[in-house]
């Protein structure tokens with residue numbers, strides 16, 4: 238999978254093999270981002286002031302990271318402490334610090350949980366996305382957010398007019414992109430108006 242810049246200055250992905258995974262896309266994004274965006278000297282506006290939504294793989298990885306230091310019980314309570322449910326979008330967002338910055342953003346601009354950061358942080362670049370890539374990211378975000386909402390609510394992931402979300406219980410971003418996008422596109426139309434997990 239290759240991420241590239243179109244002549245119009247938009248980020249796009251080349252059509253990939255049917256078995257391409259989300260992890261493959263994330264790896265390609267990391268390579269592309271290093272050459273396309275210079276974060277040195279930036280005030281890290283993407284991590285300070287913007288709402289950051291969580292996904293189920295992120296939350297599971299964060300709990301696993303914290304468990305050796307804080308113990309199983311406290312790690313289990315972590316999602317409720319670091320997330321908040323936005324009443325308008327019905328999305329689980331990272332609870333910011335008192336200054337509106339991501340609580341995992343260090344004073345020197347480093348991400349303190351870089352290895353387990355959420356999907357949206359991994360796919361974010363402050364460059365416009367080509368329409369097809371924007372749609373693909375929306376599908377991935379929808380499916381991973383829905384999986385988190387189901388897991389936190391103890392539901393089985395069955396969506397209106399769609400099969401169960403294949404991401405329920407995922408421990409890594411190793412799902413096949415085509416499967417995730419197909420599920421999201423089947424599930425989305427049956428979703429109640431105004432509700433987007």
Ligand code: SF4
Pocket residue numbers: 274275276277279280281282283284361362363
């Ligand atoms: S990706 Fe974030 S840190 Fe990097 S230049 Fe853009 S806003 Fe700044």
Ligand code: SF4
Pocket residue numbers: 283284285289339340341342343347348349350351354355358
């Ligand atoms: S988790 Fe890390 S990359 Fe994501 S917004 Fe917070 S500091 Fe930035």
